[in-house]
Amino acid sequence: MPSFNYHRPETAVECVAVLDDLTRTGADVKVLAGGQSLLAVMALRLGPPSDIVDLSRVSGLDEISINGDGAVVIGAMVTHRSAEVSAAVAETAPMVAAALPLVGHRAIRSLGTVCGSLAHADPAAEMPAVALACGARFEALSASGSRTIDAADFFVGYLETALRPDELLVEVEFARVAPRTGVSVDELSRRHGDYAMVGLASSLTLGPDGTIAASALVVFGTGATPERVATAEESLLGRVPDSDSFAAAAEVLMASIDPTADNHASSAYRRHGAGVLVRRGLTNAASKIARSNA
Incomplete structure (x- = not known):
């Protein structure tokens, strides 16, 4: 070192x-x-610093x-x-x-x-x-x-x-998370604990009528920074939280991102994986809302 x-x-x-x-x-x-x-x-x-400032003694x-x-x-x-x-x-x-x-x-x-x-x-x-x-x-x-x-x-x-x-x-x-909100964090990695080849942080918030009032869909492991995919989020607004809505959002998200390729995964793999994770994550989020209201 x-x-x-x-x-x-x-x-x-x-x-x-x-x-x-x-x-x-x-x-x-x-x-x-x-x-x-x-x-x-x-x-x-990789870019070794000239100076390190250690926080271990800083209180509070x-x-x-x-x-x-x-x-x-x-x-x-x-x-x-x-x-x-x-x-x-x-x-x-x-x-x-x-x-x-x-x-x-x-x-x-x-x-x-x-x-x-x-x-x-x-x-x-x-x-x-x-x-x-x-x-x-x-x-x-x-x-x-x-x-x-x-x-x-x-x-x-x-x-x-x-x-x-x-x-x-x-x-x-x-x-603080809004009422009637479900969340999920899902990823595809070679082993548990490895960095994600592709991942998704997702949330759903339901309105009084049971339709989707807000959502968050953030892909990671696909580019230089995590990416919030507004087009896919907008496609969910006002829809019933079911498999058809989630599949449609997955298609929008896959069409909206341009994943990088490297020695861990191809761009096509990451795009397809992101679609899988949208359906999985939103299903998990909706299930959590249903359980909390049971």
Whole structure:
């Protein structure tokens, strides 16, 4: 592994001061949370940083809370496993809870962090797609202050986010799920715990008349970033949540995406797989609504 300068601040304010100083000198700095993404990249010598800022001593970043708006807030040092077993996460943001068991293996989830996965922005990972489907909000802190970034604006390219080099992602917020909503996170991978060759984060919300009032369909593992497919979502509005509606949405989605090809899967495989996952995911989501109303 290449050599680097190591920094270990003890407060968030100290951390962003270090980031500010380093970025002003032109240093290539990375923030270390759980390390499950960063250390793997460094071991492969892919863009090794000159400086690492370790968050392990920064207090107050390992908390899960419910804010005044009823949203669940996940701090920068909350591990996947901590979020996975959190009752607050399961009740408030069930799509997050559905995705977390798919993230790697338990040993990885016990060290890797939710915010670390989001900041790493691997397009085949589950959490970026879930954040996009849920309309998550990211709180970024710098020496000059804080700002909130919407999920729709956060993922800007392959392993690239809207975070500036001098900013620290301190928390992510997921709004409370609407009533009569079902969710599902599904993927095709070679083995459980592997990155998805193609995946889908999906949700359905039913109106008072039982028809579909809102939906979210986000494909991942198909391009440089997760992609919310608005055309397929719009095709569901006002329809009865049945197999015909879901099959029609699958056709619209397959026609709307242009998946990449690599040594893991062809473009055609990913497109077909996405259609399969639309039907599967929406069926699962509708079943959850039916069970909750039983």
